[in-house]
Amino acid sequence: DSGVTQTPKHLITATGQRVTLRCSPRSGDLSVYWYQQSLDQGLQFLIQYYNGEERAKGNILERFSAQQFPDLHSELNLSSLELGDSALYFCASSVQGGNGYTFGSGTRLTVV
């Protein structure tokens, strides 16, 4: 157990739907990062939050949004889902980036 908790582990949904992925960071970590892992794109950075504020944005689609709450857990919202959004979505947390990120076990999203 890495200390980063992601729920749900698996999600199957239809095109056009909206889903919410949840992440609880490791105790003491203020930064949360979201990554998408797909076969064709590899691991892509989506977004970073630090203590409730958005700090960095990567290749995140406009249909996707995220937030970090006062208790530091984070949610990634994916809307108007397309088949190509099927992927593993990872959350990671860190105290500060230099020591590396601790990753959760991921949410596998399948859009049918």
Add this chain to the structure above:
Amino acid sequence: GEDVEQSLFLSVREGDSSVINCTYTDSSSTYLYWYKQEPGAGLQLLTYIFSNMDMKQDQRLTVLLNKKDKHLSLRIADTQTGDSAIYFCAEIGLTGGGNKLTFGTGTQLKVEL
């Protein structure tokens, strides 16, 4: 720009050493990392090296960094079947007001008996 490249596959025999290579382009990276991903699992941080170091050893793992050539390698001594996994190198970079890890494509290590 930032681009991290790795060879896709490596096959070794149990007991041999494995060497996984990585090249990167962002010379401003202060840290470089190696992560391991087993099937159906998340990414596990194996080790990292600060950019002013040439080498770091941690039990069976040895990381070599050549900053001039922007080349990073991970050597696994006495490779075991449990080492079979995908190995990612990653560099950290500043972006906006935060930071992000940029990952390589991953090298699938297969350990054969």
